[in-house]
Amino acid sequence: MARRPSIVFVCQECGAQSPKWLGRCADCGAWNSFVEERAPDPQASAAAAHRYSLAGATGSARLYSDIEIEQHARLTTGIDEFDRVLGGGIVPGSLVLLGGEPGIGKSTLLLQAAANLARSLGPVLYSSGEESEHQIKSRGERLAVGRAPLYLLAETCLERILEEMARIRPALVIVDSVQTVFSLKFQSAPGSIGQVREAATQLLFAAKGQNVPTFLVGHVTKDGSLAGPKALEHVVDTVLYFEGERHHSHRVVRAVKNRFGAVSELGVFEMTAAGLRAVPNPSKLFLAERPANAPGSAVLCSVEGSRPILVEVQALVSSSTFGNARRMASGIDQQRLALLLAVLEKRAGLNLVGDDVFVNIAGGMTVDEPASDLGVVAAIASSVRNRVIPASTAMFGEVGLAGEVRGITQASLRVREAAQMGFSRCIMPEANLDPALEREPFRRAEDRDRPVGAAPDDAALHRAGACELIGVRTVGEALDFLMS
Template structure:
């Protein structure tokens, strides 16, 4: 009987220990270490590399080749991927259960197959008949789309060699297992080995591969963190299940920007693109209510107008509450301190709640001035002008600093019918004059409040 060696691996971060520990030293989580049997494979049984043998050469002598990207014909997905799907890339797609990951990838597979690309859709959670039912509901079909329900990695590799696809979808990576690894499917060892094997296949054969990953209760992709380092791009599909709108966001992308965002709407026939998200985010905006301000934020290369709301009310506790959704909580506390020190608003005994309507997260400092105006509007109970857009970064001395891409933000506000844009005075130099919209430059927070909250 051959001897075996066991180890304990954390199911959250992948930390390995020779003995069981109650608390993982890597991620500080309790009861996450599970015993796994480490199998030592012989040289004869070791899987062969799909890469051809190469020798090192000077970078100047390497011949570069610009490979054309696959056009998915889904504009929002192309935007997030950086212009299309790169051949040989490995893309990890994560999201909550039922959010629409499989629907998005099935639609993408059908559009690519309709262009003549051979697509292999591998499902470990649904049978081929169930995928067919979902495809009929979406009213999509193609002779170039191959479907197989399989979880054995060796069988999957045989299917890849038989079909020889250009694009492959694995739904999901937690259901796939490697026969040489003794731990259960979905464990850290299995996820790590199967992803590494699929990566070698994708790079060696030039197959653009999507893999679906489950998420934990905290919203992060389940499995070891090194899984995100192995892939070329990590996309998160976000949204509330009771809401029809979905947001596709890139948190890692070797072939494009990580600031891009795609908006989809879930309908009976699947996901449809939202080409103008500003109209969606402002559709239910109240008029003439204090605490509501519109800001033009940049999401990658796209300007998006969103409503920023604030509610300030006297506290009934010893310490006032500060809550923020969609913006940085620490940033809101800093801006409230600026209002107290530079403007004279006594907010220390006031509860403050800040929210970005539509479930969007705004990370750039250009939304500072809109937060300040919303807080002051709610505190004074004076509504801001309904057709104003506020843009600017606020410093600790109360000054309003310039922001980037001001022309694009102003044009987006003009397109949606806004009459006036409040911007930093520094950005007034060199901007284009546009009809039907007034541009006002301000130097500090007091000037901004005087302009927006007067009469």
């Protein structure tokens, strides 16, 4: 008897399955999220899984001590900041997901990397389900791709993409985007949870089986998470997010998961007519437009991944004309702002009832580290009291509910960055003050190229001057110091 293809209903939010349609998912609570999908043939899937197994796997268990470590020679994308986010370049056979909002520059970045790799390593396959070959080529002309062995494929069928991969044997594959790809095995629409999961899984087998690094572009939903199943993030080795504001030219790529490197590592780019350009000194960029002598502006030192970045936080407090006061945060967490405002009211005696409070990290950066608390608090207090914070002062520290300033990690890294950027004073948690830090000779921007640890000559030390470190225990102490 011919088997009837079984129908399942799948929640597009969480992947839960049900034999019949449901109005509300019992697992994740999403409304109207069930879509009819045809269950894949279990025999076919098992055969496929058998065909592709991880490279080098023998099928039987091996003794830990018998396994030799593979030295992953990483491939460079030719873009320093991109290599940095990846943890030092592309690991052969890895599957990387790059997510980001529409028009942020995902295709641009990957086309630039593809062209660089094609020049240095040989054929690269760029498969797009969103743009025609002509569209991609006209972008490529702008990016000066030139004569590199770069293959363009305008295709949405997964099986065809895999065929072309087998034919061209590329050194790198890019699939733009995973939501447009569909497999002939499923009858649901491209972008549905079943299709996205199948595409990612098949491309994972291909990447591992042929040892070809593969990049997937992923769309993000309105709330900023990657569209499609959360499972997608588990399948891939690395998840990168492309962030930035449409109205600013700079973009940030952040690693949120990386099996081969540190997470929250950051790459900073600037969007130009000739594509994305790496920004080697982000602090300079983020402080470039800092207003002079304006109340409500403070500089905080945050650490993203392994890199310290100075950013300006701006606050504006004004009396509310309507009954309910507004509190708006951009670049920091809204909840965190509410908490810091409560601390300021209760522990530092600021009266903010009936005031609108706006807080913004200049330049569209996002900081989500507790160490940025002190800067936010100082900017708000500076606006309320209409007192300017000296332009040469930087700060960092976590603020607790009792109004205490708590120690944070990597203090010396932050101080060094502040000193390099020419700041002469750092307000920091007292707990982080230690004699070793105070003895350290700080270097300025002009000494940046000098290797870390090399003894500076007397002249350099003289130029660097001293970055004065001021330890504070409470928010009150910090504000007294800043605004006395």
